[in-house]
Structure formats: C-alpha cells, structure tokens
Amino acid sequence: MATSTPNAARIENIVTSGSFSLDGESWDVDNNVWIVGDDTECVVIDAAHDAEAILAAVGERTLTAILLTHAHDDHIDAVAEVRAATGAPVLLHEGDRMLWDRVYPDTAPSAALVDGQVIHVAGVDLEVRHTPGHSPGAVCFVAPALGTVFSGDTLFNGGPGATGRSFSDFPTIIGSITSKLLTLPADTVVRTGHGDSTTIGAEAPQLDEWIARGH
Template identity: 60%
Template sequence: MNARIERVVTSGTFALDGGTWDVDNNVWIVGDDKDVIVIDAAHQADPIVEAVGDRHVLAIVCTHGHNDHITVAPELSARLDALITLHRADDMLWQTTHPGAPYEPLDNMHRMTLAGIDVDILHTPGHSPGSVSLHLPELGALFTGDTLFSGGPGATGRSYSDFDTIIDSIRDHLLTLPDETTVYTGHGDTTTIGAEKPALHDWIARGH
C-alpha cells in the first residue's frame, strides 16, 4: 500500500453571522503517486496545486460549507480538473460564498476508492448540518473537518450549528472507531480516538 497523507496549511479568515476571525486551516492530500483526493479547499489555491503536482485529483472533498473550508474550491476545480463534493445540507453556506457554482452532492456517496483503499464518508452534523468525516480504515485515519478536534467538539455557537447534534455524531460515528485511529482535523494538531474518548462526558457537562 503506497497511499500516504500530506498536509498543507493555509491562512485566511472565517466569516459568519457578521463576525470575521483569522484562522489557519489544514488541507489534507491523500493518495499515492498517481491519484489523490484533496480534503478541503482553504484560503489559497497555489500551495495546494503545488503539493498535488502532476497527480490526478479524483475529488475535492469539502468537509463542510463554512467559507474557510471552501474558499478556493471552484478555482481548484478548474485548475486541477476535479469535481467538488459537498453535502447538500450545507448548500445555504456554499451559496453564500460561491452562489451558483456547481458541486457534486456528497450525500449521494457513501464510499470512494482511492489508491486501492476505501474512503468511507460519514455524515457527522452538528458543527454544520452537512458536516462529514472521512474514515480510511486501511490507513487508520479519520478526517473530521471541524467536527472533532484535539480537546473536544467543534464550535456550535453560530448559525446552523447544534451542540446536542455534534455530540451525537461524535459518540455514535467517531468514538466507535478503533482507539488507535489518528484524527486529522480541520485546524490544529492531530489526535487519536483513544485520546479523546475518555473526555466525552466532560464535554457534555461543559456544554461545548
């Protein structure tokens, strides 16, 4: 198995509900020397295109529709000749940033195959209605976008988010995975399922 995981960090702003925040985003490139997927399309296209190189991009997978995760999705799609995928439950967020731009509804897909390995697509709403996580069992890898971070759930204090829903998603779909699964997040450091699982009741008690 030659599949590997590469990270590109880009910087820009996240805007919602009238506020703007400076953020660094993780963009994950997963695949082998021939085929890859790009997970999220944050802020600047050039470093992502450079990291992809001459490899074929099967899809640009947007973990959710917040602007900092889809900033350059249409530009990447054109430059890399790759389709964009997004869960339709986040269409209202997509239309705010890229009105009328096309994408392939991710909710029509439950599994992709990449470099001979399976990519299971898990609908994990809460941070946003259409948030998804990607599980690659053969790599022991889970890409969670803004659903689960090192230290707890993603933020749920803004429009279209819900704390009880994100807890259900994490408990029912993510913490059931093997403890050794590495969690590759949308921002910040990686963690593991085993490291986060014991804190579930503390997250519920604190309410965020």
C-alpha cells in the same frame, strides 16, 4: 509530512492561512488541507485559502475529487480555483448547500456526499460519515487502511467543534461524535480541520466533561 502504506497511498498535509466569516464576524484562521493519494492520483480534503499551495502539492498527479468536510467559507474558498485548474469534481453533503451558496451563489458542487458512501483513491477507501452539529452537512472521512479519520471541524484535539454560531447545535454534534466517531478503534488518528491531530482514544474520555459543560 507524509504517511506511507504498503499500497503506496499516503497522507500529506499543508497548512494554509486566511479568514473565516459568519454571523457578521470574521476571524483569522489556519486550516489543515489534507491530500490522500499515491504518485499517480489523489484527492484533496478541504480546499482552503491558498489554491497555489494546494495545486503545487498535487503536482502532476490526477486530482480525482475535491472532498469537503463542510462548507464554512474557510474550508472552501480555494475550491473554485483548484476546480478550474484541474477539472476535479467537488463533493459536498447537501445539508451545507446554503453555506456553499453564500460563497459560490452562481455555481454548484458536482455531486452530493451521502452517509455510508465510499470513495476510492490510490487503493484506499474513504468512507463518508455524516456528522452534523458544527454544520448541518458536516461529514468525516474514515480511511481504515490508513488508520485515520479526517474529522473536519467535528472533532478536534481537545473536544468537539464549535457550535455557537448559525446552523450549529451542541447536542447534535455530541450525538454525531458518539455514534459515528467514538465507535472507531481507539488508536485511530483524528486528522482535524485546524490544529494538531489526536486519536479517538485520547478524545473519548473527555466527552463526558463536554456534555457536562453543555456547550
């Protein structure tokens, strides 16, 4: 499914399947891989599981970057193959380097994402917002012209991302969502790392309930 804008930029989504492993446990997961671009160039947000499917979706376009919302293995396990096939740089916040190193101990991301950084592709700006909590280096990518935010595993349809595992923290993720995401317009579409999309307006009223639960 693609969303078009007057400047020809669009959002494409493919769902890939694999596993997520952390703290000695493993789970089967389906991941959203997001592609933002036009007919000439694009970026991939989270290269998960299936490099062949990702490369097929990119097609003949120039892949200008592989942008990572965080470095849990289910979000980066296809990065090496996509990078090798396209030569695209890989951008990750340095706070998640220890998670990256568990998957790719012999190589490094191409550059670090920084809060407030703006990435340009196909006439669209993607603003990096550092949103720690699910992981220390988690980020979201806000695209005002497309009316959307790519939230990774920071905010889902139904509440915050999980914080019960290593390197995560519930008060931190609540602070990130409150200060970096709920400040967006209510009709902003939240395109998540797993599952269905939602909106900022739909999720904001639920935050107090999550705070009351405290997990």
